[in-house]
Amino acid sequence: MGIFGALTTSVAGLRAQSYALENISGNIANSQTTAFKRIDTSFLDLIPDTGVNNQLAGSVTTASRETNTVQGDVQAASVSTYMAINGNGFFVVQKPGSFSDNQPVFSGVDNYTRRGDFALDKNGYLVNGAGYYVEGVPIDPATGNMTGSVPQVLKFANDFLPAVPTSVVSYRANLASYPLTTKHDNSIPGSELLQPADFASGNPRTLGTPATPYGDATITGAAKNNKLSTPTPITGSTLLNGGTNTDSLTTNFVLGDTITVDGTAITIVNTPTNLATNEINLTTGTIQDLLANIQAITGVAPTISGGAITLHSGTAANLTVTTSNTTAFGALGLTAPVNVPRTGGGTAGTGQVLGSDLQAFINESVSGGAVTAYDISGSPVSLQLRWAKVDSSSLGAGHTDTWNMFYQVNSSATGTDLAWQNVNTDFTFSPNGQMTPAIAGITLTAPTIGGVPLGNISINFGAGGVTQFADANGNVKVNQIQQDGFPAGSLQTVSIGQNGRVVGNYSNGRNIDLAQISVATFNGTNFLKRIDGGAFEATDQSGQALFGSGGTIVGSSLESSNTDIADEFTKLIVTQQAYSANTKVITTSNSMVQDLLNVLR
Known part of the structure; x- marks a missing residue:
């Protein structure tokens, strides 16, 4: 290589630095372009074939060095359909070759991009700012599973989401041990x-439950003392009327007072002898005389122990007690009126509450919560539940804590109309509050509620879903009551979930997964070919697109350009100086050629 070789090498150097400058200018120009990947410049020396002692520095050429694997910053965005890939991979996209009737016509050739500023257009496609249409795999809204594995251009029509009838109700609750x-x-x-x-x-x-014979029920009053100077508990010999410091009630019954038991009046009279039935002498009458009269009416003897009186209903009738002197009656430890219903009674279990008995049912049960269910057309129905405790272990041997569950059939039932239906299952509980035996769930067979027929509904309790623990409020604490039905609805908006799924937001309040955005990766990522709009084409060197190992899609976010302005400015200074140095070599070579020509003169 001689002087002229130096000239041509310097020209190559100018050309190489110009190429680097072009890349730098492009990087700076795209510093704010979404997901732009900068292009660096590689300088390659060209060495002529010479002997070892005659080796030359040689000329230079340039090549682009891709940075497709260098990720830009991921920043939050306010648009719900924007997305970014955190990690390796590209969105699979297509660009229409033409339009027909205002609809895009696709060529079927896939491109790839990191630009995720996708928005829903009027035709229901997700299109980014460069005009590329995103691809993914549709999802079956019924099962939530993808319907294939091959990406396709996604289109979301403003169709109705069909109504789904209620088939399962998930229920968790605690029944107060004493409602x-x-x-x-x-x-x-x-x-x-x-x-x-x-x-x-x-x-x-529960249907078929045998009728229970009437049983005796009791009520025990408060313990009371007499009016002795040193009070002692009242006994059967305590007088109903007496003076100070006597074994008598602290408040006296007086002449003409009555205690009415089950409709029969017991009267305080001033007749010392020849007392008529249900009469008690004013001056000599005792608590035992009163209890004996009550026994004659109810058929069961009341008792007194420790100053407390226990009355019995007997089996003939419910016990009702009223009095004309409530203060004196209170000195007996009892509060008028007294109402003690007999236990048992009634017919065999019918499992139904008719309208005529509605108030009695409401009085003797507690609310179990409500949920809106849907029929096959999507019509809403209020599924109301109530619980009634039907037996208690506190009654002694042979009794266990047992509950029945009911659902409302007709909220305006009267007369012989069916108001509430028993689910016809006895729920029994052990002392530790757990259901024994455990019942995982029950099925309502094609119930009709409020005149609306429903399909079979399974009420699932799960393991330990219904318990019986003490509750100061004495009600049913519903921890969960959810159903799986919903009415029809139209698509309102779409958004991108954090798992890369397109979520449809419907007018019925449902959020349904519609599609899975596809992420493609390549073995030779930096050998993809760039095309307009931040997109790439696959090449022989990049290999074909692979799926299943890409990065994570981040919804409502965008990836920034990976261009570093400070770094580009530094390279710009270096390139400028190198370019100037090459021009200096040309000037020097030219001067040497002129000196050579001057030798001939």
Whole structure:
């Protein structure tokens, strides 16, 4: 290589630096382009074939060095359909070759891009700012599974989402061990229970439950003392009327007072002898005289122990006690009026509550929550639940804590109309509050609610889903009540979930996965061919697109350009200096040629 070789090498150097400058200018120009991948410049020396002692630095050429694997910053965006890939991979896209009737016509050739500023166009396609249409795999809205594996251009039509009838209700609740029904009375064992005898139209307990014979019920009053100077508990010999410092009630009954038991009046009279039936002498009458009169009416003897009186209903009738002197009656430890229903009674279980017995049912049960269910056309129906405790272990041997569940059939039922239906299952609980035996769920067979027929509905409790623990509020605490049906709805908007799924937001409030955005990777990522709009084409060197190992799609986000302005400015300075140095070599070579020509002169 001589002087002229130096000239041509310097020209090659100018050309190489110009090429680098072009790449730098392009990088800077696209510093704000979404997901732009900068192009660096590689300088390659060209060495002529010479001897070892005659080796030359040689000329230079340039080549582009791709940075497709260098990710830009991922930044949040306010548009729900924007997305970015955090990690390796590209969105699979297509660009229409033409349009027909305002609809895109695709060539079927896939391109690839990191530009994720996709938005829904008027035709229902997701299109980015460069005009590329995203591809993915549709999802079956019924199963939530992808319907294939080959990406296709996604289109989301504004169609209706068909109604889905309710088929499953998930239910979790705790039943208060002592429900505070309207009729409960802490002093009367079993008063919190559903009383079949109160239902004139039939026993609402589980269908086929045998009729329970009437049983005796009790009520125990508060312990009371007499009016001795040193008070002692009242006994059967305590007088109903007495003076100071006597074994008598702290408040006296007086002449003419009455205590009416089951409709029969017991009267305080001033007749010392020859007392008529249901009469008690004013001056000599004792608590035992009163209890004996009550026994004659109810058939069961009341008792007194520790100053507390226990009354019995007997089996002939419910016990009702009223009095004309409530203050004196209170000195007995009892509060008028007294109402103690007999246990048992009623017919065999019918499993139904008719309209005529509606109030009795409401009084003796507690709300179990409600959920809106849907029929096959998507019409809403309010599925109301109630629980009634039908037996209690507190009643002694042979009794267990047992509940029945009901659902409302007709909210405006009257007379012989069916109001509530028993699910016809006895739910029993052990002392530790767990259902024994465990019942995982029950099925309502084609119920008709409010005149709307529904299909079979499974109410699932799961393992330990229904318990019976003490609750100060005395009600049913519903922890979960969810159903799987919904009405029809039209597509309102779409958004990108964090798992890369396109989510449809419908007018019925449902969010349904519609498609999975596809992410393609390549073995030779930096050998993809660039085309307009931040897109790439596959080449022999890049290899074919691979699926299943790409990065994570981040919704409502965009990837920034990976161009670093400071770095590009630094390269710009270096390139400028190198270009100037090459021009200096040309000037020097030219001067040397002139000196050579001057030798001939």
